[in-house]
Amino acid sequence: MVVPRFWRERRHRYSLIGTRCPVCGTVYFPPRNVCPKCGRKSLGKMEEFQLSGKGKIYSYTIVHQNVLGYKYQKPYIMAIIETPEGPKITAQIVDIEPEEVHIGMPVRAVFRRITEDGKAGIIQYGYKFVPDWEELEK
Amino acid sequence: MVGIVTYGSYIPIYRIKSAEIARMWGDKPEHPEKGLNILEKSVPAYDEDAATIAVEALRNALRRKNIPGEKIGAIFVGSESHPYAVKPTASLIAEVIGAYRAHAADLEFACKAGTAAMQNVYAMVKAGMIEYGVAIGTDTSQGQPGDALDFSASAGGTAFIIGKDEVIAEINDTVSYVTDTPDFWRREGQRYPSHGGRFTGEPAYFKHIISAAKILMEKVGTKPEDYDYAVFHQPNGKFPYRVGKRLGFTKEQIKQGLLTPYIGNTYSGATPTGLSAILDVAKPGDRILAVSFGSGAGSDAFDITVTDEIENFNRDAAPKVWDMINRKKYIDYATYLKFRRMIVEVD
Numbered sequence: 013m014v015v016p017r018f019w020r021e022r023r024h025r026y027s028l029i030g031t032r033c034p035v036c037g038t039v040y041f042p043p044r045n046v047c048p049k050c051g052r053k054s055l056g057k058m059e060e061f062q063l064s065g066k067g068k069i070y071s072y073t074i075v076h077q078n079v080l081g082y083k084y085q086k087p088y089i090m091a092i093i094e095t096p097e098g099p100k101i102t103a104q105i106v107d108i109e110p111e112e113v114h115i116g117m118p119v120r121a122v123f124r125r126i127t128e129d130g131k132a133g134i135i136q137y138g139y140k141f142v143p144d145w146e147e148l149e150k
Numbered sequence: 151m152v153g154i155v156t157y158g159s160y161i162p163i164y165r166i167k168s169a170e171i172a173r174m175w176g177d178k179p180e181h182p183e184k185g186l187n188i189l190e191k192s193v194p195a196y197d198e199d200a201a202t203i204a205v206e207a208l209r210n211a212l213r214r215k216n217i218p219g220e221k222i223g224a225i226f227v228g229s230e231s232h233p234y235a236v237k238p239t240a241s242l243i244a245e246v247i248g249a250y251r252a253h254a255a256d257l258e259f260a261c262k263a264g265t266a267a268m269q270n271v272y273a274m275v276k277a278g279m280i281e282y283g284v285a286i287g288t289d290t291s292q293g294q295p296g297d298a299l300d301f302s303a304s305a306g307g308t309a310f311i312i313g314k315d316e317v318i319a320e321i322n323d324t325v326s327y328v329t330d331t332p333d334f335w336r337r338e339g340q341r342y343p344s345h346g347g348r349f350t351g352e353p354a355y356f357k358h359i360i361s362a363a364k365i366l367m368e369k370v371g372t373k374p375e376d377y378d379y380a381v382f383h384q385p386n387g388k389f390p391y392r393v394g395k396r397l398g399f400t401k402e403q404i405k406q407g408l409l410t411p412y413i414g415n416t417y418s419g420a421t422p423t424g425l426s427a428i429l430d431v432a433k434p435g436d437r438i439l440a441v442s443f444g445s446g447a448g449s450d451a452f453d454i455t456v457t458d459e460i461e462n463f464n465r466d467a468a469p470k471v472w473d474m475i476n477r478k479k480y481i482d483y484a485t486y487l488k489f490r491r492m493i494v495e496v497d
């Protein structure tokens with residue numbers, strides 16, 4: 013991904029900052045400038061909203077293909093995470109083997125390297141998810 | 151009163167056993183296990199580095215007590231494995247917590263860069279320049295494969311927020327001791343460090359820690375028996391007990407903060423994470439001596455008293471150090487090489 017775009021998106025990628033519609037209360041992640049439900053009424057009024065980083069696995073898939081940059085991580089887990097705030101987030105699940113993952117598993121966001129542009133380029137950081145060990149051990 | 155307002159640590163989940171490293175290099179497992187008192191060490195995942203560890207440690211600190219980014223006046227990150235040679239880790243931390251007005255810089259001083267960060271933040275708070283500051287010690291260190299450091303160099307980090315209000319552990323005083331001693335170094339552009347073998351012990355580790363500890367105890371008027379806990383830099387699991395004994399400390403004072411036997415040497419993270427493990431269990435009035443060591447060489451010593459405020463402090467809001475030590479997944483040497491990016495691919 014090109015550096016300027018990643019730079020513009022860094023706040024939501026680093027800290028799970030989305031937006032909330034002050035009219036109907038719906039939370040969006042990635043952030044939206046307009047609430048699709050409220051349209052013009054929400055224009056220019058959307059508020060920044062920090063997600064808690066907690067969630068549950070809604071669905072997942074194990075990727076075995078040798079996708080560029082993931083050679084050293086395959087097979088890896090991509091999941092849709094259901095957050096208590098509402099938005100569903102697509103992200104990689106790490107620190108767990110493919111056979112251990114299951115739907116409904118409590119997870120929480122962590123800060124990891126996402127991609128890097130070769131050995132000399134920029135390292136892009138952002139969110140991935142890990143099992144919520146404290147929640148699982150309860 | 152100036153001191154620690156909140157703290158948090160992070161240790162990656164992956165471990166490699168010393169016996170596995172010994173198997174790979176044809177060493178007897180007794181060498182690391184008995185000789186170094188290192189049973190296993192932490193390994194960063196493929197997508198972890200000193201910056202991601204710093205962020206996780208700081209987020210754990212903020213879970214225990216949230217300090218808004220706009221109140222953070224300084225961010226100092228100590229590490230010898232910053233992800234970039236040029237591009238600070240501290241600015242990434244500032245962005246993550248929204249601390250856009252912070253004095254921010256990366257520090258380097260082998261394994262004592264984390265405590266150097268603490269001293270910088272402590273001084274700025276004490277001077278009234280800032281309300282709160284962040285000090286982080288973090289590393290994902292790597293020894294030459296097959297070298298003695300391959301058994302010890304590991305990954306982990308700790309973040310402290312230092313301030314004046316609602317202090318849970320007062321920093322009564324801090325001193326340093328520094329000389330030009332070439333016990334361990336890495337030249338620019340070299341992948342792995344070099345070290346002076348036996349030269350690393352007596353004139354380096356022991357001399358600097360003992361000097362800094364003695365200077366501090368003389369300055370504040372304390373004796374070893376006045377301390378409930380002591381944490382010393384821990385390049386292996388033996389040196390801390392040995393330096394403690396020479397200073398007059400018992401194993402009981404050192405045990406809680408001695409992590410190296412189970413996670414290896416987290417370099418800039420080592421003394422801060424040992425201190426973090428002590429704060430996980432400390433009671434009001436407990437007194438702690440913390441002395442780091444960084445090759446090259448120097449030591450920073452801290453005299454710390456736990457306050458009544460720790461009773462109101464939400465320690466359980468983030469994982470404790472010993473919980474993270476005990477939560478682990480073992481990997482073999484080949485996976486370790488993969489995670490540490492040490493496989494050379496020929497086009």
Ligand SMILES: [Zn+2]
Binds near residue numbers: 034035038048050
């Ligand atoms: Zn709406």
